Amino acid sequence: MKTNLYNYILELADNCLIAGQRLGELCGHGPSLETDIACTNISLDLFGQTRSYFQYAADIKGGDATEDSIAFLRYEREYKNVLLVEQPNRDFAYTVARQYLFDVFHLLLLEKLQFSQDMTLSAIAKKSIKEVSYHVRFSGDWIKRLGDGTEESHEKMQAAIDGLWQYTNELFEVTEEAKALAEEGMGIDVSTIKDAYYQNVTLLFEEATLNVPESKYFQKGGKSGIHTEHMGYLLADMQYMQRAYPNMNW
Amino acid sequence: MEKNWPLWEIFVRSKNGLEHRHFGSLHAADAEMALENARDVYTRRSEGVSIWVVESKNITASNPENNGEMFEPAQDKIYRHPTFYTLPDEIKHM
Amino acid sequence: MSEAQLKNTGAERSRSLEEIFEQRIVNDEKIEPKDWMPEKYRKTHIRQISQHAHSEIVGMLPEGNWITRAPSLRRKVALLAKVQDEAGHGLYLYSACETLGVSRDELYDQLHSGKAKYSSIFNYPTITWADMGAIGWLVDGAAIINQVPLCNTSYGPYARAMIRVCKEESFHQRQGFEIMMSLCNGTEVQKQMAQDALNRWWWPSLMMLGPTDDVSVHTAQSMKWKLKRKTNDELRQQFIDQTVPQADILGLTVPDPDLKWNEETGHYDFGEIDWEEFWQVVKGHGPCNKERMNDRVGAWERGTWVRDAAMAHAEKQQIKKENQAKAV
Numbered sequence: 001m002k003t004n005l006y007n008y009i010l011e012l013a014d015n016c017l018i019a020g021q022r023l024g025e026l027c028g029h030g031p032s033l034e035t036d037i038a039c040t041n042i043s044l045d046l047f048g049q050t051r052s053y054f055q056y057a058a059d060i061k062g063g064d065a066t067e068d069s070i071a072f073l074r075y076e077r078e079y080k081n082v083l084l085v086e087q088p089n090r091d092f093a094y095t096v097a098r099q100y101l102f103d104v105f106h107l108l109l110l111e112k113l114q115f116s117q118d119m120t121l122s123a124i125a126k127k128s129i130k131e132v133s134y135h136v137r138f139s140g141d142w143i144k145r146l147g148d149g150t151e152e153s154h155e156k157m158q159a160a161i162d163g164l165w166q167y168t169n170e171l172f173e174v175t176e177e178a179k180a181l182a183e184e185g186m187g188i189d190v191s192t193i194k195d196a197y198y199q200n201v202t203l204l205f206e207e208a209t210l211n212v213p214e215s216k217y218f219q220k221g222g223k224s225g226i227h228t229e230h231m232g233y234l235l236a237d238m239q240y241m242q243r244a245y246p247n248m249n250w
Numbered sequence: 251m252e253k254n255w256p257l258w259e260i261f262v263r264s265k266n267g268l269e270h271r272h273f274g275s276l277h278a279a280d281a282e283m284a285l286e287n288a289r290d291v292y293t294r295r296s297e298g299v300s301i302w303v304v305e306s307k308n309i310t311a312s313n314p315e316n317n318g319e320m321f322e323p324a325q326d327k328i329y330r331h332p333t334f335y336t337l338p339d340e341i342k343h344m
Numbered sequence: 345m346s347e348a349q350l351k352n353t354g355a356e357r358s359r360s361l362e363e364i365f366e367q368r369i370v371n372d373e374k375i376e377p378k379d380w381m382p383e384k385y386r387k388t389h390i391r392q393i394s395q396h397a398h399s400e401i402v403g404m405l406p407e408g409n410w411i412t413r414a415p416s417l418r419r420k421v422a423l424l425a426k427v428q429d430e431a432g433h434g435l436y437l438y439s440a441c442e443t444l445g446v447s448r449d450e451l452y453d454q455l456h457s458g459k460a461k462y463s464s465i466f467n468y469p470t471i472t473w474a475d476m477g478a479i480g481w482l483v484d485g486a487a488i489i490n491q492v493p494l495c496n497t498s499y500g501p502y503a504r505a506m507i508r509v510c511k512e513e514s515f516h517q518r519q520g521f522e523i524m525m526s527l528c529n530g531t532e533v534q535k536q537m538a539q540d541a542l543n544r545w546w547w548p549s550l551m552m553l554g555p556t557d558d559v560s561v562h563t564a565q566s567m568k569w570k571l572k573r574k575t576n577d578e579l580r581q582q583f584i585d586q587t588v589p590q591a592d593i594l595g596l597t598v599p600d601p602d603l604k605w606n607e608e609t610g611h612y613d614f615g616e617i618d619w620e621e622f623w624q625v626v627k628g629h630g631p632c633n634k635e636r637m638n639d640r641v642g643a644w645e646r647g648t649w650v651r652d653a654a655m656a657h658a659e660k661q662q663i664k665k666e667n668q669a670k671a672v
Contacts, residue, residue, distance in 0.1 A: 021412060024420070027427050028408035029639065031647025032255070033401065033435045034276055034287040040428040041290045047421050054417070068416045092650045138286060145279070148660060149653025156649065241415035241473055248530055250415040250473070250523075253655045254449050257442065274505070275439040277448060279654035280661060291432055295512070314379045 004177040005118070006060045007080070008187050010070070011175060011223060012113075012121075013053030014081035017071060018231075019102055020046030021238055022089060031092055038138060042099070045131040052124045072242040076235055077225035080175075084167035086222070086231045090160070093146055093153070097160035100139035104200050105171045107132045108193040117185040140204055147208030154209065161205070162213050169218035171197070256305055258284040260292055263300035270302050278303075369569060374500040377443035385569060388562070389499050390444050391460075392571055394451045397437035398462035402455075402636050404430045406470040407479060415473055422519050423476060429516070433509045440501040456641045464622060465552045467630030474527055474534075474541035480520015481590070482542075482549040486583050488517060490553065493573035521590070528594045535595075542591065543599045550614075551622040553580045584612050 023043035030036040054067035061070070085102055089095045110132055113125035146157040172194040174182075181187025202212050221227065241250070255277040261270035273292045278284035284303040292298065312320055328334050337344060362382055368375065375381055404427050411427065414420035438448045454460035465483055470476070491513070494506040527538035554560060554576035566572035574582070584603075591598050602615030624630065 024411045024424055027411055027424065028401075028404035028431070029643045029646075031643070031650035032277065033431050033438075034278065034283075034291065035647075035650075036404075036431045037294075037428055037435070038287065038290040040424060040431070041294070044421055044424055044428070047417060047424070051417050051421075071417055072415075092647065134289075141282060141286070145283075145654045145657040146650070149657040150649070152649050153653030153656075237412040240413045245415075245531075245533060248415075248534060250419055250526055250530075253652065254447065255651060255655065257439075274436055274508075275442070276435060279651070280658035283654065283658075291435060294428075294432070311378060314376070 001062065002060055004180050005186070006057055007175075007177045008181050009053050009057040009060070009121075010078075011080045011178065012109075013050050013057065014079050015085050015102065015106070016046040016050040016053070018079070018081040018234065019085040019099070020044075020050060021234060022085065022087075023095070023099070026089055026095065035092075039095070042135050042138065045128075045135070049124065049128050049131070052127075056120050056124070068242070072239050076227060076231055079222075079225060079227065079231070079235070081222050081227075082167065082170045083219055083222040083228050084164060084171065086228060086234055087164060087167065088230050090163075091156060093156040093160035094163065096139055096142040096146060097157065097164050099135065100143050100204075101161075101164055101168055101201070102171075103132060103136040103139050105190075105193070105197055107136050108196055108200075109188055109190065112188045112193065116187070121186065143204060143210070144208040147205070147210040157208070158210055161210060165213040165215060166217060166219045168197075168201075170220040170222060173220055173223055175223050255279050256307065258288075258303045259306050259309060260284075260288045261302040261304070262288070262292055262298040264297060265299055270300065273297075275306060281305075366568075369498045372496075373498075374503065375498050376500045384565075386444050388565065388569070388571065389502065390441055390446050392566075393437055393441040393444075393499075393502055393505075394446075394454065395461050395463075397434045397441060397451065398455045398460055399466065400430045400434035400437060402462045402466045402640060403483075404434075405636055405639050406466055406468070406632070407476060409470050410473060410476050413473070414476075419476075419523070426480070426516050426519055429512050432512070433505075436505040436508055437502075440499075440505040443501045452644060456637070456644065458628065458637070461626065463552060464625040464630065465548050467625050467633045467636060468544070468548050469632050472537050472541060474524070474537040475545070477520050477523030477527060477538065478541035478545040480516055480518075481524050482520075482545050482587065483552065484513065484517040484520060485587060486549050486552050486579075488513060489579050489583050489586075494571070496570060496573070498570045524594055524596075528596065538594070539596050542596050546599050547617065547621075548625075550580055550584070550617055551619075551625075553583060555619065555622070581611055584614055588612055 020043045023039050023046070027036060027040050027043070030039055050071070051067050054070045057070055058065040058067055082102075084098060087094065087098050107129070110125045110129045114122055114129060116122045116125065143157065146153040148154070149157075172190045174189055174191050178187045178190065182189040205212050219228075256279075257275050258278055258281075259275050260273045262273045263270045273288075276284065276287050276291055278287050281303055284305075285301055288301045288303055293301070361380055365375075365381060365385075375385075407423060407427050407430075411420065411424055414423050438451060441451060442448060451460070455462070470479070488510070491506055491510055495503055495510055497503045497506065524538055524541075527534040557563060557575045557577045560576050563572060563575055567575075588598055588603065600615045602613065604613050606613045625633070628634075
């Protein structure tokens, strides 16, 4: 089995899976019907991408592996998503901030991944770029609205950014498998998109009258499976059926 | 303060070659949001290739009470329709 | 003319307007928002359309419950898309209602204060995954029976909203039935889960089609205005007749010992519905009435600062634009 490629796909896909799961929690509980519908659309895009990645990963793994066994039947330490995407929906500002901070990264990544030598990854990236371009637009617009809205919304938006900022640096951490695949022209060295990321984010925050946090202390661990305390609860929900009723078709 | 999002009317072109058609309405704080919401609400199943949004208050509608004077006078102007003119059957291409 | 005479002609005028109006409906003409309509027509429509809209958005909650726990990715996206459709349907219906001169916020107020009703079925809990199947199969099945005739209702915006709703809803029931089929073709535990869900959702689904004709207060008027094309009892019978054979195909037992095919009538006879339970739930004493309202009110209140911020931002942008225009 191509272990590097398999692990690299999980690194890409788990971010989509967990971000989609978090947005899915909100369905029916958002600030307006229109935003509910919009957030659900983004969640559906992310799950769609997840499935494309996992179906590819299952092919590579062979045996009984399916998109579902990969999605639902791993231990927490085996999920490779960044800490950012597992952070909870504390309020709508947190949801929007988490999404925006991920979306900007996601788009920059896909813009490179579309030129991957791996045809499947390239195809998934090309399709996803259109979706994620819209995600950035949507979450970016909301950052501006909440940042430069009322005093209350400004405070909440700033608090969310301050709270989540510590998870941004991990996005650019290069794992062993990503490095190996980047050398073969299949994966992306994410350290190369770091400058563009912070430039984009800084510009938008300025427009939204928000401060870019100055803290230089960052958290990491997600990519190597060491997650925040929130992850266990998320998985308990997500895996409930597969764990309680193993080996059944649904 | 609770000031409600205004209502917008949504017009969608289903495919190039067709006109924009009124699809329905929704609420949004501004035009940009109205466009985004319209995209998510009314084109989830690939129903459109172009969207117009107009704030509902900007639409001036005719009053049905005036329908008599507005529309009935057109009814007896049958000479505007080709069938008003009788031509012999032998005439082709007209 | 004396005052009495004036009043009299006023009354005559409105009577003749009303006659013209009723005749238009008989002729299958559509009524559009700015057309003259009797006040009672307007009020009845606001009530029915908003109840329908409320049902859609409260209906998101019991199913939304299972989005994070769906057992496979395929089921998860289908359920998510379905619940999203319900939000969309709520939105179409609120929009149709707004054409009658009432705002969505007023309608929300009515829902949140308990003044407005919504379908009683959504006050039952969704406690297993099989409930997602049962809701799609039974609840959406009953809803479709109710809704399809409304595509021809007399009020234009409502009819148009319903056409869109029905078109989109066609996947909902299939989605539910497919879940039930997977369970019934699965392990013993899964079959039991399916049977248990049918046991719990069968009677509430029958109640969902409304009180029996002899106590239903709105039927006659609603029939005239094409807000209703069949009576509650007719709809219920139609639902039972079409659903029982589906249960047979699944290999499930409908929880009604009195259920029996009647050769003479060509319909199923069925047992007594517990209307006491129905009225309890309608009056707010169902298992989840409070939870559902807490969720709706909570989401709305937690969203206030968000909606306000969006308005404030829009106003700031507008002022900026105007200042730029002035500067040129």
